[in-house]
C-alpha cells in the first residue's frame with residue numbers, strides 16, 4: 611500500500627543497527643509526513659558523509675577531510691596528548707568508551723576488527739604494518755590493548771604482543787573488571803578507568 615519509494619527507503623533504514631522493519635516504517639512515515647524539512651537536512655548530511663568523513667590517516671578513528679584532502683582526527687591533532695602511550699581498540703565505539711572514562715592521556719589506534727580464527731579473520735586481515743609504522747614514527751613506549759574480554763579479544767592482545775615485541779615496546783592489556791564477553795561500549799566509566807589503570811604486561815609464550 612505504500613508508494614515504492616517509501617518501501618525502498620524503509621528497507622534501507624531497516625539495515626541500520628537496532629532498527630527493525632516496524633521502526634523503519636515509522637521513521638519513513640514521519641519523514642514523508644510533516645517532517646519534510648528534517649528529510650531535506652538528513653538527505654544533505656547523508657550524501658556529504660562519504661566524502662566529508664573518512665578513517666583518520668594515522669589512527670583510523672573517524673575524521674573530517676580537510677581542504678587539502680587529508681583526514682587527521684581531533685585526537686591525533688591534539689598536542690597535549692602523550693605520544694608515548696598508544697591505546698589499541700577494535701572499533702571506534704570502543705575508542706569513544708575509553709575516552710569517556712578519562713583514563714587515557716595518550717592516543718589511539720583502531721584495528722577495525724579482532725583476530726578471529728574461527729570466523730576466518732587471520733593476522734593478515736589486521737592493519738599490523740600501519741600500527742608498527744605509527745609506533746615507530748611517534749616513538750611509542752607502551753601499547754595498551756583495550757580489546758574486549760572475549761576469546762577473540764585475548765587472541766588479538768597476544769598477537770599484538772608477539773608482533774610488536776621486536777619493536778621494543780611494552781605491550782599491556784587492560785585488567786579484568788570489564789565482564790567476560792562484555793562490550794567496552796557498555797561498561798561504565800569507572801570500571802573502564804580502573805581496567806586501564808590496572809593494566810598488566812602481556813607475556814608472550816616462548
Ligand SMILES: [Zn+2]
Pocket residue numbers: 666667668669670671673682683684685686687
Ligand atoms: Zn587519528
